[in-house]
Amino acid sequence: MSQKLLQVDRLTTGYRTQTGHMVEVIRNVSLEMHEGETLGLVGESGSGKTTFGMALMGYLRPGGQVMAGTVRFDGVEIFGLGPNELRKLRGKRMAVVPQSASLSLTPTMRVGDQIAEVLTVHVGLSGSELSERLLELLTQVHLPQVAELARRYPHELSGGQLQRVAIAMGLAAAPELLVLDEPTTGLDVTTQAHILDLLRELQEHFGMAMLYISHDIGAIARVSDRLAVMYTGQIVEDGPIEEVFGRPVHPYTRGLLSSVPRVSYAGLPRAMDGRPPAPGEHEVGCSFAPRCTFADETCTTIDPTLEPIDPDAKIAHLVHCHHWQRVVASEDFGEMQDLKARTKKAVELEPLIELTEVDITYAKRGLGAFLRRLRGVPEPPMTVSDFTLTIHRGETVALVGESGSGKSTIVRTIAGLLPPRAGRIRYGDQDLTTKVERRPIEIRRKIQMVFQHPEASLNPRHTTKQIIDAPLRLFFKTDREQRLERSASLLEEVRLSPRYLEWYPGQLSGGEKQRVAIARAFAAEPELVLCDEVTSALDVSVQAAVLDLLAGLQADRGVSYLFISHDLAIVRAIADRVVVLYQGRMCEVGPVERIYAPPFHPYTETLLAAVAEPVPGARARLLAKDVQEAEPPARGCCFQRRCPRRVGSICDEETPPWRVAVEGHLISCHIPLDELRESQVDLISTSSI
Amino acid sequence: MLALIVRRLLLSVVTLTIVAVVVFATTELLPGDWATAYFGREATPQRLERLRAELGLDRPATERFASWFGRALRGDLGSSLARKEPVLGLIASRLEKTFLLGGVAGLVSIPLALALGIIAGLTRGRRADVAISTISLIGMSLPEFVVGTVLIFVLSITLQIFPALTVVRADTSFVDFLPNIVLPAATLTIVWVAYILRMVRTTMIDVLASEYVEMATLKGIPRARVVLRHALPNALLPTINAIALMLAALLGGVVVIETVFNYPGVGLLLVTAIRNRDVPLIQGIAITIAVMYVTINLVADLLTTSLDPRLRSLRG
Known part of the structure; x- marks a missing residue:
């Protein structure tokens, strides 16, 4: 040793x-x-x-x-x-690589200088030796265009690049x-x-x-x-x-x-x-x-x-x-409960909400846009483009993609916080391209939201009772007694004891807070619940319980979920159908079991190959570079710049066709599906050794 | 950056127009006018009427405002009724003195406040911090005229070092004038240092608790470098705007200080103008002060934008 x-x-x-x-x-x-x-x-x-x-x-x-x-x-x-x-x-x-490099690098200093000071203080380098070593370090952590990158400020780098800088700083x-x-x-x-x-x-x-x-x-x-x-x-x-x-x-x-x-x-x-x-x-x-x-x-x-x-x-x-x-x-280890089997549900084919060719952008039509046009700068591409999706009653549809894929943007649009620039959104016979304050109260009741951070979405000065009471008072004409009774039974449904009614969010743990947020959403007796990364701020032991709760509530109430997550394992556990998004464009859509088996869209393939399963020594296959793109390409396939299976200029020029693998499983790619299927391995069964 | 400047300049025009309207309306609301103020007790209806007709004061207020505003846009602020001199010239000569006062106070107080604020932030809760914080609290809670009066009492009346009141004759040279500045500048300095240092102390404490300062410490670089390179620039950014507001407030605060010390600046001019109902002069000074406010704030915003790399790329 x-x-x-x-x-x-x-x-x-x-x-x-x-x-x-x-x-x-x-x-x-x-x-x-x-x-x-x-x-x-x-x-x-x-x-x-x-x-x-x-x-x-x-x-x-x-x-x-x-x-x-x-x-x-x-x-x-x-x-x-x-x-x-x-x-x-x-x-x-001894050195530290911090948790979040974006907070741990000094915002007013160039990243190169922040690494260089370690070299100056501890190694005693200066002059050309210093800059040589600095560039060498940045190259060792696989950063691109190191000379130029060293002169940038932390906020000008992506999350992955910042983490690399932090690692280089630790290793200096x-x-x-x-x-x-x-x-x-x-x-x-x-x-x-x-x-x-x-x-x-x-x-x-x-x-x-x-x-x-x-x-x-x-x-x-x-x-x-x-x-x-x-x-x-x-x-x-x-x-x-x-x-x-x-x-x-x-x-x-x-x-x-x-x-x-x-x-x-x-x-x-x-x-x-x-x-x-x-x-x-x-x-x-x-x-x-x-x-x-x-x-x-x-x-x-x-x-x-x-x-x-x-x-x-x-x-x-x-x-x-x-x-x-x-x-x-004891034998009690390693089994999982088969959620699908336990809460077997028949998804009715009655559409609840239909989004057709929806375009969304954050670009404002203000003075800035006017000046840009004067200078001849083209308008940036839409954040979300040509998004089409139908969610049926009782169904869970998951939106999957990395940060910047437009998942949250779509949720904001459905919630009425950011009206689309083009396209149709129908909810029954109701038009949903309007802002939330213009929607009839019934629609507002039927669509509810659960957010990622319960700390931020629950008012810290309100007790659980006040939090759950608000939607009850707004949507239902019931008296105080009935509402109190309802609040208590809602708490019970999310498996919290009624004594929590008098507690403030500050007195609850992360998982308990998220349960209260779920109870608040269900207080309105919604038909569609938008779940935006609802478990990603929770500890893993708590996360499973919250997912189980959501599944149970769906079985009892028949609600539909639009479930947003970056975690492919969670999506596999909870979703009926999956939409894979990249840069606000749909890559692949299909029933959950089809998504996790070939043929894959090359982006889906990249994501699945990168997943870290809890298996010692497992190594991910790195199919594409981890560049974070600032905005989607103006034409062609959205994944053209990172695609490991790029065929050629057709990818840059033409929007790929939707190819049907089986009924309901569609892949948007220039490569024929048979070709994809043949060249792709079953990533799931191989990655778990 | 270009869009920012254009947007801010357009907003400034709106702001200044509103200021002009409000100031004009307010002087209209004051009891009496230049004519009553001029004649005082000797006012008779005939005299008042004649003077008003002569000066055009009998025209409707809207008409008078329109003609004044039209000329102001061309840079002509009219003539003082009391002194029969162009308003612009009067203000310019007084503004020089006010700037001198503010400049001296600023040059002393800003570095002093920064130094004390940083020391207090670094020694949070310890003796140095407690001493600095307590004194600054006292400085903040005392109104300017109290500070000024105390200084006059101690340094002019008891010790007789500096003149209590400013006496300026036409032939007073710059060097002879300088001692007059000490007391009003000291008063301003005491008040400003108190405000700015508290601001610096608070932001310094926040920044010192940040993860990047923790990281810098864990990198094993010397403490002085952690403070000067990592903490200080980030603590100063929010302070710049506070200092700008302070400088802008000077233009209001000088009214009191200049009155206490009889200091011949814009503030004193304003007080006299109001007493005389000298509307063109009041208008002129008000607009000048508003222009200062807007300019100082714009400069501060541009300064923070250019110092903060994040804002720099945000505002493109």
């Missing part, structure tokens, strides 16, 4: 609350890392994983303090160092330890696949040790040698990645792994019961006990210790559980 690089010993950190209590965030964590090793650290929001990563750098957020334990880096106690010694270590021997002084804090969260699936690939490549080249912190098990599986699972500030399981994935011994690890939706499976993953305690909430015993099916009295009174399951193993597999033998013995 290689040299030990980092040794964390019984580290406990915390902060003092306003009432003077100490709240522990990291609890008694012991961990070691070796040179050149990649350790994945997985945990849900609030588990303390970021705090832990920063603590390794000797950095605690304001108010935080070390309460016990040590962090030794190459034998030196980090928290024993003075500010200057610490400064010489940070950025040089060739550190021995790189702490990556959710480096791919918030990136598109193809970009994420490229970044993960890059990290592997860079590690082979630089040989640094990496701590890869993430909530995304699929991403972790791809890069890590070892996996540590964190729950409420403790390490609950730590072992070689294949072992932890193949034979998880902690109940939480098991729950986490089975709540991840997979593209290879057309069913909903299982949700974990309960929610993690907030820091300081938990007092005695094992903190997972309240959510654990194996828990007994021992668990609620005595906190277990982290012990090896096999003392003779070469690489230790540690677990923090009294009953891990019982867990191992």
Whole structure:
């Protein structure tokens, strides 16, 4: 085994609350890392994983303090160092790649300068040596036109490019330890696949040790040698990645792994019961006990210790559980519930809403547009063009695509927030090309929306009761008593206890808030619910429960969903039909089971190939470059600039024809379907090894 | 950038027109006019009528406004009724003095406020911050005339270092004039520093808590560089607009300060003009002040736009 690089010993950190209590965030964590090793650290929001990563750098957020334990880096106690010694270590021997590069790069400084200062301070480079090394670094992270790019400001780069800059910044002084804090969260699936690939490549080249912190098990599986699972500030399981994935011994690890939706499976993953305690909430015993099916009295009174399951193993597999033998013995792992089978529904072929050749643009017809025309600048292409879709009663249609694909724009138009520039939208015999305030109240009632961030969509000064009461009061002529009764029963439908009626959003967890938002939408007794990335802000264990809830409500009420997501696994679990969008243009539309099998539209193929399934060592196939296009091409196929199967100038010149694979499965491509089918592999069954 | 400037200039014309109408209407609402003010107690109906006819004051208000506005558009603001001199010239000579006062106060207060604000932001909650913040609070809560009066009492009357009132004769040279500026400028400085430094302190604290400053710290670059290169430029951007508003407010605030110190600037001219019902002069000064306001704000916006790379590309 290689040299030990980092040794964390019984580290406990915390902060003092306003009432003077100490709240522990990291609890008694012991961990070691070796040179050149990649350790994945997985945990849900609030588990303390970021705090832990920063603590390794000797950095605690304001108010935080070390309460016990040590962090030794190459034998030196980090928290024993003075500010200057610490400064010489940070950025040089240990570096951080931050969670969101767009917030972590200084907006007023050129990106090149931000990397260069690391080289100046830690490596002592200057002049032509400095600029040479800078360009070399940018090339190593596969950025295009490096000389020009170095002179740009952060906001002028795409998300993927920023993340690459952040990685180059971390690697600048060739550190021995790189702490990556959710480096791919918030990136598109193809970009994420490229970044993960890059990290592997860079590690082979630089040989640094990496701590890869993430909530995304699929991403972790791809890069890590070892996996540590964190729950409420403790390490609950730590072992070689294949072992932890193949034979998880902690109940939480098991729950986490089975709540991840997979593209290879057309069913909903299982949700974990309960929610993690907030820091300081938990007092005695094992903190997972309240959510654990194996828990007994021992668990609620005595906190277990982290012990090896096999003392003779070469690489230790540690677990923090009294009953891990019982867990191992139980068969209860890995099954998913087949949602489709459980809530078998007959989709009636009665159209609910019909969109025909809809064009949408954000371009205003103001002074700016006038001046542009004077200067002869052509009008930008439509954000969404020629969008045609019919949603039937009781059906779930998913819109899939990366950021900038126009998914949310279409939802905004249906909701009446952004009227289309051209085309027809019919809802029964009602015209929906109008703004929401001009629509009859019945239509407003029938179309409801659930947003991505419940924090932002629920008024923090209203109680749950007030939130749910608003649509009831607006749409139904009922008295206060009846409305209260209705609110309580709606809460019950979203599986929240009626005592939540008096609570404010601030007192609810993310999943609970989203349930309240769903209850509010259903209070109006809608026919169509627009769901805009409703689970992407939620933890994976909570996400499964929310999807299950939505499916159940649909079975009971017969509503239709327009479900927007960038996550192909979730779409597979919940949708009946799928529309694949690129740059506001439809690439492929069809029943869900057809979308996930050849023939694929080349864009669908690219997306599916990039998906990170939670399988150790799986590598994505990178079919297309992860460029983020500012606007769609003026003519020809929308995917022409990135397409791995480009045939030639016809792609740039002519709009591809719609080819019918089977009834209802259409692909817009210049390549004949037979040709596509023959050359494409079944990505789903192959990616899961 | 071009569209921005065009749009803002068009808006400015609208703003100035509205200002002209409102100021004219307000002077109409004041009891009495130039004629009653001129004759005072010796006013008789015949005298008033004759003077009004002579000056055209008997014409309807709308007509008088239209002719005034028409001439103003050509750059002719008319003549002062009291002094029989062109309004433009009168304002120009006084504006010089006001600019001198504002300039001196600005040159002292802006760097001082920035320095103190940054120090307070960096030492948040500690002794330096508490001291600076407390003093600035006191400075903010005292009205200008109180500060001015206290300064006069201490430095002019008790210690007799500076003149309490400005006395200017035609032959007063620039150098002889300078001591007159110290007290009014000091008053302005105290008030401005208090405001600007609080603004700088707040934005500095926000910026220091940002993720990019955290990142810069984790890069292990020296603290001074983190503050000067990463934090400061971002903290200054919102401050520029605040300073602009402050400078613009000077043009209102000088009325008080110039009166307290009898300082011969535009403010004092305005007070005299109002007392005399000298409508062309009031109009002229009001328009001048409005032009200043609009210009300073436009300059500040262009400055932030050119300093902030994000706005630069947003506004193209």
